[in-house]
Amino acid sequence: MRTGQTDDDLMAAFRAGDRRAFDELFERYRQPVWAFFRRRVVDPSRAEELAQDVFVALLNAAHRYEPRGAFRSYLFGVAFRTMGAARREARNHEALAVDAGGQTTSTSDPAAALWVRDALAALDEPDREVLMLREYEQLSYDEIAVVINVSVNTVRMRLFRARAALKAALDGRGQKRRA
Amino acid sequence: MTTTHHLPAEDAMAFFDGEQTDPGGRTAAHVQSCATCQALAQDLNSVSALVSEWTVEPTPDHLVAPPGHARRIPLSRASKLILVAAACALLYIALPFLPATPGSVRQIEDPAVFSTHWTRQPRVDLGLQIGGARVIVVAFMDWLCHPCKKYSLAYDPVLSRYERDRPGQVKLIVRDWPWNQACNPRVPKTMRGHEGSCMAALAVRIARDRGKAEAMIAWLFENIERLILMSEEEVSAAIKQELQRLLGRLDFDAAAAAVRPAFNQDLAEGATLAINATPTFFINGVRIPMDGQLTPEYFDRAIALELKSATR
Numbered sequence: 001m002r003t004g005q006t007d008d009d010l011m012a013a014f015r016a017g018d019r020r021a022f023d024e025l026f027e028r029y030r031q032p033v034w035a036f037f038r039r040r041v042v043d044p045s046r047a048e049e050l051a052q053d054v055f056v057a058l059l060n061a062a063h064r065y066e067p068r069g070a071f072r073s074y075l076f077g078v079a080f081r082t083m084g085a086a087r088r089e090a091r092n093h094e095a096l097a098v099d100a101g102g103q104t105t106s107t108s109d110p111a112a113a114l115w116v117r118d119a120l121a122a123l124d125e126p127d128r129e130v131l132m133l134r135e136y137e138q139l140s141y142d143e144i145a146v147v148i149n150v151s152v153n154t155v156r157m158r159l160f161r162a163r164a165a166l167k168a169a170l171d172g173r174g175q176k177r178r179a
Numbered sequence: 180m181t182t183t184h185h186l187p188a189e190d191a192m193a194f195f196d197g198e199q200t201d202p203g204g205r206t207a208a209h210v211q212s213c214a215t216c217q218a219l220a221q222d223l224n225s226v227s228a229l230v231s232e233w234t235v236e237p238t239p240d241h242l243v244a245p246p247g248h249a250r251r252i253p254l255s256r257a258s259k260l261i262l263v264a265a266a267c268a269l270l271y272i273a274l275p276f277l278p279a280t281p282g283s284v285r286q287i288e289d290p291a292v293f294s295t296h297w298t299r300q301p302r303v304d305l306g307l308q309i310g311g312a313r314v315i316v317v318a319f320m321d322w323l324c325h326p327c328k329k330y331s332l333a334y335d336p337v338l339s340r341y342e343r344d345r346p347g348q349v350k351l352i353v354r355d356w357p358w359n360q361a362c363n364p365r366v367p368k369t370m371r372g373h374e375g376s377c378m379a380a381l382a383v384r385i386a387r388d389r390g391k392a393e394a395m396i397a398w399l400f401e402n403i404e405r406l407i408l409m410s411e412e413e414v415s416a417a418i419k420q421e422l423q424r425l426l427g428r429l430d431f432d433a434a435a436a437a438v439r440p441a442f443n444q445d446l447a448e449g450a451t452l453a454i455n456a457t458p459t460f461f462i463n464g465v466r467i468p469m470d471g472q473l474t475p476e477y478f479d480r481a482i483a484l485e486l487k488s489a490t491r
Contacts, residue, residue: 026244034242038235048242056245089263111324111358111370111457112232135230141198160189163226170229
């Protein structure tokens, strides 16, 4: 594992013909990209296909990649667009089960996880996406703005609105317990 | 979360997120002494903590890095449409012949396909026979679980209608599966918010023996938001108090001892069935997992299919 190399170093190495650099990037982002789709798609096999599509797109577009921002935001930008295309395709053909909420895992509190999933699903889609990109994908405001192509102020507004709505929906669950 | 504070709440949020520049440290100084800002910080932390409850399973092993020089063959939009349409048609034809997967029934929109798929679901023999009942719905529940409340309330009208139109033919049997290790050592840990689940299960059983189960369940569901925030002592006291109100004077310990054998029987059965989520429903032995709960419409449809096959 090339722990000392940044993502951009690895992309540069891959562009120069080093296949192992791509494999390292894949290992770094395999789980985050999978989780991105798993929380947004009902069918796990479909989530897997979409995750695979992201890495294929990354591979095919590597020669055009320019390190203008964080690689992470570039990658999730690809994932976000892939998700958007899948949703449009699902709407057009009604054959693919693409949903706002994917499966919860039994390793977490199932009831709490389901509750969170349902509460997120109840948010407006633009607000939900901003919240999920922040909370799960850990993107900065600037990175989210680039990924979804809106201003940073819009990101702040949507994120605040989503968090307030979620707080109201969850009604302080767990807060007093931690206090 | 307030929006009327003199430091705009969105700015405070951005500051707490590390997204707000703070020249001179004025914002930091302000939020340290501002109760509103401190409350907002707590709200943000609680939302983040709750959101983090939703984790996903590890990446499937077969998600592997694509080969180095693979490029997709460019397809025209028309070609893509033809391919997708062909895939849909193939899927529609092949679906009834595919191996049954319990978790997939929820996503089937076509009633005819659902019918075919439902009949192919695997069944477990729960060894239940109740009078003239042709359909037995078994529900493993935790009374302090939100999805249990949600689906219980959603399915109640369906079951009530069957009881009215076809009395005795559709029976619901509720089994206990509290997410609390104090009474259910089969669960991996006591889930947060379920400190009162053991007490709730016993209380419903005690109430059921005295014809008051519906009232007890209704009270638990109505107060679930409050109950899940209480300590074990507080929630136990609140449930006992409600039970006393419903049933009058009661020796709780004696009543609990009387229902405990049946309660333990539920846990043993749940362990045998590898219950890992609540609610888990079985409709004539067909398991409906939590990630694929049926909508009330399809719950109704599944019961109707079972009734139909039972009358053949």
